[in-house]
Amino acid sequence: MQKTYYDPADLKNFGKISDWNSSLGEKFFDYYNSVFKEGALSAREKSLIALAVAHTIQCPYCIDAYTGDGLQRGITKEEMMEALHVAGAIRGGASLVHGVQMMSKVNKLEM
Amino acid sequence: MIKSLKRRESELANAEKQLELLSNGIFAQGELPTFKESIHKSGHFPLKPKSLEILQINVGYMCNQVCKHCHVDAGPDRKEIMAKEIMSQCLEILKNTSAHTLDLTGGAPEMNPNFRWFVEEASKIGVRDIIVRSNLTIMRANKKYYDLPAFFKEHNIHVVSSMPHWTRGKTDKQRGEGVFDQSIKALKALNKIGYGLKDSPLKLDLVYNPSGAFLPGDQASMELDFKKALMEDFGIQFHNLFALTNLPISRFLDYLLASENYEDYMYNLVEAFNPAAVENVMCTNTISVSWDGYLYDCDFNQMLHLPVNGKVKHVSEYNEAILQNREIVISQHCYGCTAGAGSSCQGSVA
Ligand code: SF4
Ligand code: SF4
Numbered sequence: 001m002q003k004t005y006y007d008p009a010d011l012k013n014f015g016k017i018s019d020w021n022s023s024l025g026e027k028f029f030d031y032y033n034s035v036f037k038e039g040a041l042s043a044r045e046k047s048l049i050a051l052a053v054a055h056t057i058q059c060p061y062c063i064d065a066y067t068g069d070g071l072q073r074g075i076t077k078e079e080m081m082e083a084l085h086v087a088g089a090i091r092g093g094a095s096l097v098h099g100v101q102m103m104s105k106v107n108k109l110e111m
Numbered sequence: 112m113i114k115s116l117k118r119r120e121s122e123l124a125n126a127e128k129q130l131e132l133l134s135n136g137i138f139a140q141g142e143l144p145t146f147k148e149s150i151h152k153s154g155h156f157p158l159k160p161k162s163l164e165i166l167q168i169n170v171g172y173m174c175n176q177v178c179k180h181c182h183v184d185a186g187p188d189r190k191e192i193m194a195k196e197i198m199s200q201c202l203e204i205l206k207n208t209s210a211h212t213l214d215l216t217g218g219a220p221e222m223n224p225n226f227r228w229f230v231e232e233a234s235k236i237g238v239r240d241i242i243v244r245s246n247l248t249i250m251r252a253n254k255k256y257y258d259l260p261a262f263f264k265e266h267n268i269h270v271v272s273s274m275p276h277w278t279r280g281k282t283d284k285q286r287g288e289g290v291f292d293q294s295i296k297a298l299k300a301l302n303k304i305g306y307g308l309k310d311s312p313l314k315l316d317l318v319y320n321p322s323g324a325f326l327p328g329d330q331a332s333m334e335l336d337f338k339k340a341l342m343e344d345f346g347i348q349f350h351n352l353f354a355l356t357n358l359p360i361s362r363f364l365d366y367l368l369a370s371e372n373y374e375d376y377m378y379n380l381v382e383a384f385n386p387a388a389v390e391n392v393m394c395t396n397t398i399s400v401s402w403d404g405y406l407y408d409c410d411f412n413q414m415l416h417l418p419v420n421g422k423v424k425h426v427s428e429y430n431e432a433i434l435q436n437r438e439i440v441i442s443q444h445c446y447g448c449t450a451g452a453g454s455s456c457q458g459s460v461a
Contacts, residue, residue, distance in 0.1 A: 012382075043332065071321070072328040074336055076278055 011061045044073050051080060052087035112287065113177050115186040116365060123365050124184065126416035133359065133443040137374055143381045146445045153386035158439040160408075163431065164396040167214040167456070168193070168201055169410060170226060171402045174218040175252045178273075178286045180320055180363040182414055185218040192222075193402040198229045200426040201400055202236060208431050211239040214397075214456065216410060219249045221259060234266045242269045244318075244456075247297040248290055260300050269314040270306060271353070271456075272298075275322045277340035285322040298347045307349040316351045318458075324372035326379060326450055327354035330459045353458030356380075358411050358447035380446040388453025391460035394439045400426055408439045410456075415444065 018025025036046050047069050054062030070080055116124040123129055137143045150156045171192035174185035205213060213233050220226055220243055233241055243263065250259045263270055274294060275285045282291040298315075301307060307315030317337065321327050334352035341347040357363045359376060367373040394408035398419075404426040407413040421437045423430050453460035 038332075044336070068325055071323060071325045074276060074319075074328060074333055076276075076281060078280075 006060050008060075008064065011064060014061070044075065047073055048075065048079065048083040052083040055084055056087045056091055112187075113179065115177065115184045115188055116362060117184055118186070118188045121365060123361065123368075126414065129360055129364060130415055130417075130442060132364070132368075137377060138443055143377060146441050146443050149381070149384050149446075149449075150386075150389055150441070153389060155386065155389045158389070158392070158394070158441060160435060160437065160439065161395050162435075163208055163210050163398060165212040165214050165393070165398075166201065166205060166208075166210045167216060167397050167399045167410060168198075169216050169399065169401055169413060170198075170218070170220045170223040170229070172218045173222045174246065175222065175249055176219070176246055176287055176290065178362075179366055180285060180322075180357050182358055182361045182363060182411060183218060184361045184414070189218065191402045192224070193404075195225045195228070197400075197402070197404040197426060198225055198232075200404065200429070202229075202232055204426060204429050205233060205238055206236055210398075212242065213238045213240070214242040214244070216244040219246050220244065221249050221256060227262065230262075230266055230268065240269055241266065242271050244271050244273075246286075247272045247274070247294040250297040250300065251293045260297075260304055260306070263301075264304050264306070264313060267313070269316070270301065271316045271318060273320065274317045274337070275320055277337055277344070281322050285320070295345050295347065298341075298349070299345065302346075302348055307347075309348065315349045316353060317349050318353045318355055320355050320357055324367060324370065324376045326356055326383060327454070330354040330452060351458070353456070354452075354454070355456075355458065356447045356450050356454035358444045360411060360444050361414055377443070377446070380450045383450035384446060385449055385451060385453060385461055388449040388451075388461040391453060391455070392445070392448045393455035393457070393460075394448075397456075398434065406434070411444055411447075412440055415442070417442070 015029070018029065036043060036050075047066055050062065051066040051070060054066050067080065134145075138145050144152075147156060150158060169183070172183055172185045172189035173187065173192060174189065175187060177186040204210070215226075215230070217223070223229075230241060230243070245259075250256050272294070273286070274282065276282050279291040282294070283289065298307070301315055304313070305311050306313040319327060319333055319337070327333065330352060333354055337352050338349070341349070359367055359373070359380070364373070367376050394412070397409060399407040399410050399413050401407060401413050405413075406419045406424060406426065406429070407417065408419055412418075417440045418424050419434065419437055420440055421433055423433045448454050
């Protein structure tokens with residue numbers, strides 16, 4: 001029996017999710033591929049955003065995929081790490097900014 | 112400085128060993144289709160040559176660099192050098208065939224003592240395009256090479272140079288400490304005399320190889336990124352960027368095995384197999400000559416000691432009609448030429 005929830009080989013089979021519902025699956029991949037095309041943002045910038053988001057949602061498949069994609073595009077590891085810190089800063093900031101709610105609540109409840 | 116596989120007495124210095132590795136394992140077990148099976152399926156077997164356009168000559172394996180991905184296993188400790196006699200025979204071929212391009216490679220071709228003579232003679236007989244695959248740093252390696260840019264200009268040489276990245280870190284990691292700075296100096300010297308400038312007839316192209324176990328990205332967008340970065344950071348211009356896939360042979364194969372990337376890399380290459388790239392792989396319009404005058408379908412086959420099929424094996428017995436009828440020799444390394452947009456000495460082919 002497989003001992004982990006995640007198997008790196010599953011990434012290659014991502015396309016198979018269309019097998020049980022081709023119309024929605026195809027719509028998704030069509031959308032997905034359109035999103036990553038050159039646009040107002042370059043495909044390179046989108047790759048870095050994807051890498052940062054992948055870390056935020058902690059998806060190991062996406063981390064693998066967009067690390068590889070970044071290397072293929074000539075993105076340096078320094079650029080990748082900075083993108084991660086942006087994700088980290090937003091994540092940390094998002095927790096901390098809720099602290100304002102906690103502070104208001106404390107202020108309201110305390111004498 | 113790392114040493115060549117040959118100097119290290121690595122078993123991968125042995126071409127038979129490399130071929131064995133490439134044929135066994137995942138391919139023998141049927142996990143992946145062999146290259147022959149793949150081109151059979153796409154209707155391209157046997158692979159046959161078109162008319163000869165490029166004579167690629169490897170004038171020796173000596174090099175002032177020892178890049179980690181080098182498919183030649185070149186370096187300062189390699190002594191194989193083409194003799195003048197073989198060069199003369201190559202000039203005869205250029206005079207008498209349809210080949211319009213002479214592509215000089217190595218090692219560092221400039222380190223062959225007869226390099227300049229050879230270029231001058233080729234220039235005299237009017238070869239349309241004389242390419243020198245220069246590693247750039249050779250122009251800065253020693254005083255006797257400082258005038259190479261002027262020599263190139265005098266003979267209207269088409270300079271094609273490797274540059275794995277526009278950042279120092281990535282370049283030096285693949286090609287050796289200090290290579291980036293020396294390459295930048297050489298590129299500036301070339302620009303200064305007119306090489307690589309927009310609309311200049313003095314052609315300067317760069318070659319990009321991935322610095323690891325991944326495939327090259329889209330050639331056109333890589334070229335834009337390279338041009339932007341080299342211009343902004345150093346004011347450097349060049350014409351085209353050729354994106355090349357690293358073939359799983361020699362020092363790159365050694366790296367793949369040592370880093371445990373070999374199987375994944377082969378999976379990636381096979382998955383990226385593009386039948387449209389097969390039609391234009393460079394062995395279809397090129398003949399490769401080794402330092403000792405033997406004929407190969409390409410520089411990669413040369414390194415794997417896979418000579419051309421058929422009766423004619425050496426420049427001294429060159430016969431276009433016989434060669435034209437040959438079947439190109441293939442193995443699993445050929446997947447490197449047919450992955451994605453395809454890869455050749457001139458960049459993407461599909
Ligand atoms: S890749 Fe080129 S520059 Fe580097 S060691 Fe090989 S021949 Fe020399
Ligand atoms: S490795 Fe050589 S023989 Fe094989 S496809 Fe590439 S150019 Fe042709």
